[in-house]
Amino acid sequence: MSATGIGVSVKRKEDIRFITGKGHYVDDINRPGQAYAFFVRSPHAHATIDKIDASAALKSPGVVAVFTGADAVADKIGAHIPGWTVHSKDGSPMKVGSFPALAHGKALYVGDPVAVVIADTYAQAKDGAEKMVVDYGVLPAVIDTASAAKSGQPQIHEYAPSNTVFNWHVGDKASTDAAFAKAAHVTTLDLINNRTIPNAIEPRAALGEYDSGTDVQTLYTTSQNPHVARVVLSAFQGVAPENKLRVIAPDVGGGFGSKIFIYNEETVCIWAAKKIDRPVKWTAERTESFLADAHGRDHVSHAELALDSNGKILAMRVHTVANLGAYPSTFWASVPTYLYGILLSGQYDIAAIYCEVDGVYTNTVSVDAVRGAGRPEATYLVERIVEKAAREMGRDPADFRRQNFVKSFPHQTPVILAYDVGDYPKALDKALELADYKGVGARKAASAAKGKLRGVGFSAYIEACGLAPSQAAGSLGAGVGLWESAEVRVNMVGTVEVLTGCHSHGQGHETTYAQLVCSRLGIPIENVSIVHGDTDKVQMGMGTYGSRSGAVGMSAISKALDKIEAKAKKVAGHVLEASDQDIEFKDGKFTVKGTDKSIDFVSIALNAYTAHKFNGQELEPGLKETAFWDPPNFTFPAGVHICELEVDPQTGVVTIDRWTAVDDFGKLINPMIVEGQIHGGVAHGIGQALMEAAHYDADGQLLTASYMDYCMPRADDLPSFKVDTIETPCPSNPLGIKGCGEAGAIASPPAVINAITDALGHEDVAMPATPQVVWRAAQKAVAKRAAE
């Protein structure tokens, strides 16, 4: 193992520019003659847009132009085509429509952009927007998830009766019902997966530019997937053909899913830039991020678990209502279906599962993928009900889980997925040891002596990531293939550029991808550069989300490196005057088998380009290869997280005392970066469990639209984490890696809530378990105990 190869905690190459303030984020970029956009947004959740009077705004100092939905309609700009089509159980496709890039005729949520004011300075654009007069006809709004489809609710879209996008199902109802009929015990649970707001610290931003000489439009944008943005802007939003459209996603300050999607504001900036023939820039203020970034979660579920008298899980039945907001969005319908329902087997061997999901429209911003996307919702449900079942059966929650774990692989679940490999008992045992589970009793007693209530909560999660085999994704409704591409460009002097269709917005690809190249080619890590985020440079790509950049993105690089090696061996054969079949490549050296004749990689690179030692008609000069990798299966990271916390029954304040995570991500490329991903994911999940919630009032006003109202986890809300791994190499990619970006956020919420309910004598609490929520539950628990 080299000092910078696979498996080493190499310090990140990209850090230097970030710690010295030399990063290049979209808002750091200015273009000559640039104007600024400010969006006029609907203050109503549901309203007709009766009249827009821009005359005063247009007279405001510095204002260059105002565009409204009518202009977008006239120019045929914008159409929210979702990237995934889900079918209802009756076989009908989901109910979706098409919308211009600025609301026209009707506004459908608070924050819906209805017009854009463009001016010489940002302050002037904002001043101009103050002078816009919009007449709204306020309509009754649909906000509440659980009742959105009930009769008597206003209908948001004429093509979607009962505000229903789809009634989807998965699994076999008859066998599930039969298993419930013979169950010795049935555990039931109603739960809400609270709506959250992604909150990348860099707000979304866009800078559109038009070159009238070449007719090329360029969009600098905060995107996790610039090529996907380009195809959507081109084929669906009508901005420009792909060959006349360049999308650049430079340094991006966190995504967490929210920067996958193609939003109206970005579309408007590039469209408007051509209309006024000046660059147009927009950067979201934080309140705009709260209002208009796609939100996450927002499920209302009823779950049942059937058990035999020995505690063996026989079957699971789930009904979920998923709020999808007002408009279709990129992944949208796939999140509460194919990223949720098919994960409901968890780590458990369950013979029968049946799940129904009703996707509903409401007058709120779209709900789409946020870190984990569907899998946190599945894990929360499974791990809450399994914990509850264990308690009802009088069983230790760890033993109960162990009894029901899948223990042989491959394992076909009743909900589509087939798990390839894993060792769930091993992760559990390691976690129990690291968490000193044996000492819990003594620690609980010590807490009780201080008037505190201590609880321990488990979460044994599984996720499916490395999205995804294109054919399988297509058969489930995906509108795109989910391969990844890579180009490895060896320069004449042996330095290497890797062009990847994935995008790094915190994941550290400039380091991990270089580690792979370094391991394979035996060259110094500083001789490797990673290029991403520019559709003019990188051949094609599907971007970064769903923990796919390792399992899929690096596999594409690995495949391209295979081709590089094969070609380089041919060159080496000519240089060393041997058959390429007799050339071995190791540690950066090509050697003729069984001899001491060898040549280094740098010399071969030069020879490949000088083409002096071989016939250029028989062997092409150059050393540059491209590969597309289509994953043969999902990958299945899994692990056990244990949360131990103290509740102060006097105040309801929860203090997390220790967090133990044992995860199986297969082979690790850079353990330091993997640990960092776990820390961040767990913190995100603790945020959801204890403090974060998007609150709309009954009229659809977002009450949590600033950091004063939306509680983000801060340094003093969190503990340090104990993080370890086990390793079962993934069999479906050449590197054996599974993916780690979302695991923490998937695992952690149920561990927290299970720990709180353990502390409170099984009294139920909902997320977010704020001090008020916990205090109320604690009072109930104390009263119950007194009554007993």
Added chain:
Amino acid sequence: MAHVSMAVNGRPASADLDPRTLLVQFLRENLRLTGTHVGCDTSQCGACVVHVDGRAIKSCTVLAASCEGAEVTTIEGLAVGGRLHPMQQAFQDNHGLQCGFCTPGMIMAAVDLVSREGSHLDEAAIRHGLEGNICRCTGYHNIVKAVAQGAREMGAAATPRAAE
């Protein structure tokens, strides 16, 4: 227009500004010092922290005009002569950053914390001291480790400010 002049990273800087110009706008747009970021515009997230006359402030809620005559240090002014400040180095050593967006503010706040509280900071003191800076990526675990290392190394220097 208001005429404003101050010293930024040791260099004189002046401009005629719209009086409502914020310090962060002056730094980013006039001086093109784009390492100072805006994450929330309400002084909650701390991405915009810079030092004004030796004290950390949130530059998104300070008027440039109110910094007349001040000495301002931004993230770009922290490394001296191409040598990273110990706090910058500590963030890289401990993987205290991921997307890098909150990082400049986090580092500036951490340097200020050590300057105010000294270099012997326990975990609780560091976590409390960073309460005004939000990071979504790291879960703070490695930031806390980084600040502990940075504090130790600042303490090892003759005076904390000498390192700056």
